[in-house]
Amino acid sequence: MDAVTAMAPELREISLFLHKNPELGGKEYQAARLLITAAEQRGFTVQQNISGYETAFIAKKGSKGPKIAFLAEYDALPELGHACGHNLIAAMSWGAAAALAAVAGDRAVSFLIGCPAEETSGAKVAMAADGVFDGLTAALIVHPADGNYLGGTSYATHPLRITFRGRPAHVASKTDKGVNALDALVMFYQGIKMLRQTFIQETILAGIVTKGGTAPNVVPDAAEAKFTIRALSSHYLEETVIPAVRRLAAGVALASGTTVETVHYEPLFKELINSPRLLELFQNNMALLGETVTVLKPEDADGSTDVGNVSHAVPTIHPDIGIGCNLVAHTPAFAAAAASDYAQERLLVGAKAMAMTAIDLLA
Template sequence: MDKKVWKEQVIAAVDAMAPELIDMSLFLHKNPELSGQEYQAAQRLISAAEKRGFLAKKNISGYETAFIARKGTTGPKIAFLAEYDALPVLGHACGHNLIAAMSWGAAAAFAAVAKDRAVSYLIGCPAEETSGAKVSMAADGIFDDLRAALIIHPGDSNNMGGTSYATHPLKVTFHGRPAHVASKTNKGVNALDALIMFYQGIKPLRQTFTQETILAGIITKGGTAPNIVTDEAEGKFTIRALSSHYLEETVIPAVRRLADGIALATNTKVEAVHYEPLFKELINDPELMKFFQENMTLLGEKITLLEPNDADGSTDVGNVSHAAPTIHPDIFIGSSLSAHTPEFAAATGSPYAQERLLIGAKAMAMTAIDLLDL
């Protein structure tokens, strides 16, 4: 039996699951749960997997809502990554309801067709919007033995390739000495002045780097009253680069030196701590990209290939891609959409998006078939 027949079988398997997959997506959309609190979503996915003979293990890498569901014992290990956390206020404005349904559909269809020729994994990955469970999972070796890790993100186009920014945010806190602003004997030490100098300094600092970087931030604590010299001022800063190595070895040390220099000049003390883990840059595997493009074409879909350094946002899938061959393409669910907006949230619950998730599940399952030695 050639791969064409096997691919026809996974297409049929996804079509047979269509009501279940759409119901899964819409349930998550109507019941959004924040990062680390995705109890209903995780349990619904686990229950669905167990009903189809998957063996599930819960509480992975310190996350109660992370899980690994597996079916099969021998052959290449192929994982489909499910995300299911929502955003505050906006709900599923990043389309994780669709991601979860697509990955579950692909994992189930692939397992049903491949049987004992491969191991199909559905890996539940919570908290993508915050701490990124995949970071801890990658550090724990969860993805090390995989032949491939597949995930699709909804968007306003079919595209594949490019990368993501490596990111390692910093919280910078300056400590001074309080005083009344009108005191003649105690002028205090203004921590807010130091923080503002730092805020202003990161813009010209960015011009000194030889690789593309992003430095931006907000002041999260600026004082308690205008007539009191601020003794503690705090800001949160996103620090990103196209390479995690360049980020960690060049950019962040320079940012820390800037903070230290300003503290010395203003007679303040400074603390700079990472308040979120390192998200590494995404590496899309060329072989998987080739297979995925061919399968999208078979499904009647056109897909745009992005340039290798075309970066858009940051994702903990990047950490997975440093441990296993990975692809993270986008699938079209509507025109002129921008993630993390009310419009995107509405689109991810639309009837059209539910049709599109079936295409995504089929393309991933077909790509998995290409990895079998038939």
């Protein structure tokens, strides 16, 4: 698409600026300002401070026709920077939104929706709950990866913090042995291994101990762990898996004489539902751009994303665009690849494919 090609210098500048100035989720002030300024300069109207996030925004151009949104992510990872390539996502989505607005004119409403904190709290969760995506015709986002992939899904996830509380005592006391909260946590951790085998759907239960005591000669009166708990459907996760985890924790507390508290420390990310029609259109457009695509099975899950919550509100796709071989997200190598000249060329392909798919919807 000529409209995207003409924006190549601007999109490269945006991508590399974000890469050189990484900001953590909810604090992406420079990133949001850069994208908002770009949108306003092209005649988009912008609404800021969405769903409690200062760095969330909705940029809109057009008044009638299909309402098509391109989702921009721009948060980075602690210490690793843009090791998930959100600098490229932001540039691709802006390029697609601007191109659609330029080509469609009054035949469509083009949205660039700025979505902070995908790596942590997931602004799209609150935005979806607030109805931000209701009434849209489609939502599109492309993620950088080690190849071109289409389809599949993501795991629903609802992380859980488990805290056991006992009673402190000196380990050498002859009168009071205390109640060891760490023993309870270890028992629970071992029980998780057995619990995994009881579920009839694919699940992930993985955790770390975040608090195990204060001194080796003091019986720990509090012990804490954080678990990422995932399943292929949010319904199975919420109705079967998490209740079973909580029952296990309660049983361990009863057996060990401790008390237990279970708290969700991050919101529910629902599983991704890719729209078959949008997938078909996107695949056709990738072919027109000379790209080959690996089509994943619908149940092929890889990671978790708050885009899943969007997909439960509006037809959505979340394909991948290759920016290099043998890359693994959230690594220094991926961060380096996201700033490469090759990646800046590849983001143009992602932006074009999204814009072309959106234009197909005008018919």
